Amino acid sequence: MKLKNLIEEYEIEILKGSTNICINGIEHDSRKISKGNMFVAIEGFTVDGHKYINEAIENGAICVVVQKEIAIGQDVTVVKVDDTKLALAKFSSIFYGEPSKKLNLIGVTGTNGKTSITYLIKSIFEASDKRTGIIGTMGIVIDNDVIDNTNTTPESNLTHKYLKEMVDKGIQFCAMEVSSHSLDLKRVEYMDFKVGIFTNLTEDHLDYHKDMENYYKSKLRLFNMTSGCNIINVDDEYGRRILKDLENSIPVITYGIEKKSDIYATNVVCHPKGVDFILNCPKGSIPINMKLLGKFNVYNVLAAAACAIYYDIDLFSIKKGIESINGIKGRFELVPIEEDYSVIIDFAHTPDGLEKVLSTIKQFAEGRIVVVFGAGGNRDRAKRPIMGETVAKYADLAIVTSDNPRYEDPDKIIEDIIVGIERVNGKYIPITDRKEAIKYALSNARPKDTILLAGKGHETYTIIKDKIIPFDEKQIVLDILKDIKE
Ligand SMILES: CC(=O)N[C@H]1[C@@H](OP(=O)(O)OP(=O)(O)OC[C@H]2O[C@@H](n3ccc(=O)[nH]c3=O)[C@H](O)[C@@H]2O)O[C@H](CO)[C@@H](O)[C@@H]1O[C@H](C)C(=O)N[C@@H](C)C(=O)N[C@H](CCC(=O)O)C(=O)O
Numbered sequence: 001m002k003l004k005n006l007i008e009e010y011e012i013e014i015l016k017g018s019t020n021i022c023i024n025g026i027e028h029d030s031r032k033i034s035k036g037n038m039f040v041a042i043e044g045f046t047v048d049g050h051k052y053i054n055e056a057i058e059n060g061a062i063c064v065v066v067q068k069e070i071a072i073g074q075d076v077t078v079v080k081v082d083d084t085k086l087a088l089a090k091f092s093s094i095f096y097g098e099p100s101k102k103l104n105l106i107g108v109t110g111t112n113g114k115t116s117i118t119y120l121i122k123s124i125f126e127a128s129d130k131r132t133g134i135i136g137t138m139g140i141v142i143d144n145d146v147i148d149n150t151n152t153t154p155e156s157n158l159t160h161k162y163l164k165e166m167v168d169k170g171i172q173f174c175a176m177e178v179s180s181h182s183l184d185l186k187r188v189e190y191m192d193f194k195v196g197i198f199t200n201l202t203e204d205h206l207d208y209h210k211d212m213e214n215y216y217k218s219k220l221r222l223f224n225m226t227s228g229c230n231i232i233n234v235d236d237e238y239g240r241r242i243l244k245d246l247e248n249s250i251p252v253i254t255y256g257i258e259k260k261s262d263i264y265a266t267n268v269v270c271h272p273k274g275v276d277f278i279l280n281c282p283k284g285s286i287p288i289n290m291k292l293l294g295k296f297n298v299y300n301v302l303a304a305a306a307c308a309i310y311y312d313i314d315l316f317s318i319k320k321g322i323e324s325i326n327g328i329k330g331r332f333e334l335v336p337i338e339e340d341y342s343v344i345i346d347f348a349h350t351p352d353g354l355e356k357v358l359s360t361i362k363q364f365a366e367g368r369i370v371v372v373f374g375a376g377g378n379r380d381r382a383k384r385p386i387m388g389e390t391v392a393k394y395a396d397l398a399i400v401t402s403d404n405p406r407y408e409d410p411d412k413i414i415e416d417i418i419v420g421i422e423r424v425n426g427k428y429i430p431i432t433d434r435k436e437a438i439k440y441a442l443s444n445a446r447p448k449d450t451i452l453l454a455g456k457g458h459e460t461y462t463i464i465k466d467k468i469i470p471f472d473e474k475q476i477v478l479d480i481l482k483d484i485k486e
């Protein structure tokens, strides 16, 4: 694409070079630049992208976008803008042909439930023959392909690239997780979200947002960006606040179980194999027998169903889409073992996630509840004691261990968690090595115990400093059991 066409709608200053050149890609990471690309220099939290301009040019960049006056000797075009993050989003949107406008982009935000809702939307929409892509924590899903993803919500250039790929393949819908970081860090600017879905807001990410108010305000942004409708959980106090604070006049669909709402569930019966309930909406009511466990998953279903109703999907397809889901990877996933106790892997990594999963387990547990869990390093510290307290409330034994220590000392993270466990006199054992912690739980299991391995869910790796080391929890359980039997 000609540079002059790419930048024509944007306020820029040409510092040097011609705009009559052809750009064949947009990248903010000098290490990923190839010949003919535009390099957008971004000031990050760790380093300043402007320092990598020379490397980008050596790798083939023919145009550099900066937000600082920088002397560049090489024969490239240099463009200056006020905010390179915004420019990256705008240029990427135009470069890929504004793909967010060519399909129905559904943004899902909130502390917990985003991934689950995107998979529910895909299942329901496909039950109605509507091909649906996903962008989120477990990767980019385009038909049968799953592309790995570093961030839950990728940087803007990547998202527009994937959206274009979906458009080119004739995919009409994309369910996308929109993290608070991405809203704050301008990763989703210039995206046309038709629908915005709010799940809930509870303690997380205060390392980044500092307080719940900032966290809430980041989430709120999505609902002022949408062009079709907003779907809001009114059982959540922040959901009710969104209704008051919205500056967007598009239709709102509310959902809930306790408060009066447009889409709601009645006769909710949770049992060990799923939840039965009646899904009610203005079009009518339909009984649902879903295989996902826990009342919290009814909320996820209501959100996905509300979105389907907005797109006029019939109730029968909605039922079919919900009931055909046997489970979501790493979410309340039962490890297939033949022992007289059970092992569940779940991605709960927040106090509320643990509360929801453990209260569900408590409803049906016949024996002890043992929880193996930790908390991620270089993430919210404030949530750690609350996670400890929550686990202690339900568990007969908490085995406190590591969960992606990143650059932190895992023992210090464990100490933070233990503060909360001790507050309520919970019983615990610290075992820093997660594999050893799992081995301890399995070796000491008693008949009818439920062992919850929380925090890592679908992740098949552990992050220690800048290394990503294979760690497949499900396989580890199977291997340990094999060793115990031999
Ligand atoms: C705190 C945070 O969000 N950091 C994000 C940020 O990284 P950063 O500011 O540290 O980047 P940096 O390393 O300083 O680099 C600055 C610039 O220099 C460039 N660079 C850097 C090195 C080099 O050799 N060459 C080069 O060009 C980089 O490409 C970048 O453009 O910008 C990067 C590019 O967009 C992100 O990948 C990175 O996410 C990191 C990996 C991260 O862990 N983010 C988490 C907190 C996050 O965003 N989480 C949410 C999900 C939360 C949830 O759902 O619970 C998410 O959406 O993933």
Ligand SMILES: Nc1ncnc2c1ncn2[C@@H]1O[C@H](COP(=O)(O)OP(=O)(O)OP(=O)(O)O)[C@@H](O)[C@H]1O
Pocket: 110, 111, 112, 113, 114, 115, 116, 117, 137, 152, 177, 199, 200, 296, 297, 299, 300, 330, 331, 332, 346, 347, 348, 349, 352, 353, 354, 356, 357, 457
């Ligand atoms: N509606 C919900 N309310 C509270 N907790 C939930 C809800 N849905 C799922 N959970 C819990 O949160 C965990 C993560 O669920 P999910 O992956 O769907 O959330 P997410 O919002 O995508 O998380 P992330 O922020 O990491 O992307 C689940 O494993 C479960 O323990």
Ligand SMILES: N[C@H](CCC[C@H](N)C(=O)O)C(=O)O
Pocket: 137, 152, 349, 375, 376, 377, 379, 403, 404, 455, 456, 459
């Ligand atoms: N999207 C979340 C995932 C947390 C997963 C947990 N295993 C951890 O590392 O804390 C985050 O990046 O904070």
Ligand SMILES: [Mg+2]
Pocket: 114, 115, 116, 136, 137, 138, 152, 177
């Ligand atoms: Mg997710």
